[in-house]
Amino acid sequence: MDEKRATAFGLMKIDEEGRIIEFAEKPKGDQLKAMKVDTTILGLDDERAKEMPFIASMGIYVISKNVMLDLLHEKFPGANDFGSEVIPGATSIGMRVQAYLYDGYWEDIGTIEAFYNANLGITKKPVPDFSFYDRSSPIYTQPRYLPPSKMLDADITDSVIGEGCVIK
Incomplete structure (x- = not known):
């Protein structure tokens, strides 16, 4: 992640094996500079790596059930936030906690503003921020059986x- 956005996230510092050795929640100033890592x-x-010297937490964790229960019930029973x-x-x-680069x-x-802007980003021309239609990266979802969308006297650009919408 770049420095401009890094102050809005929990950042991880890693060692040469990708193991998390430090975590800082929304650091600024000297604390932010100390969280720079070699992302190569x-x-x-x-x-x-020069453009993105910070590793932000996406809030996605892969952990075994037994380790999770031990952490939450035995080691940190008063914890309110995982990250x-x-x-x-x-x-x-x-404990060995590894980072994964996504x-x-x-x-x-x-x-709400970030959610709104992310949704607008998928309509950008000529290339959206994210495409649901990339054959090399298919999106799998739970099928829903909704009626087709219906447009009534509407100009849309x-x-x-989505399915099941009525636009008036």
């Missing part, structure tokens, strides 16, 4: 319209 360790090329309490706590007691499309949609 996780697979970025030299040029992109800012449990992950840093696990690293502080010597270098595809991702947006934080934690506010730059839109994605």
Whole structure:
């Protein structure tokens, strides 16, 4: 992640094996500078690594059930937040916590404005921020059986319209 956006996220510092050694929630100033890492360790090329020297948490964790129960019930029973309490706590007691570089499309949609802007981004011309129609990266979802969308006296541009909608 670049420096401009990094202050809005929980950041991870990693060692040369990609192991998380530090976690800082929305750092600024000197604390932000201290969270810079060599992101080539996780697979970025030299040029992109210079542009994106921070590793932000997406809030997605892969963890075994037994380890999760141990962390939540035994090690950190008073914790309220996984990213800012449990992950840093696990690293502080010597647990092996690894980072994984996801270098595809991702947006934080934690506010109404961010959710709205992310949805508008899929209508951008000539190339949207994310395409649901890329054959090399199919999207799988639970099928729903809704009626087709219906447009009644409507002028529509730059839109994605889901099944079962009535546009008046």
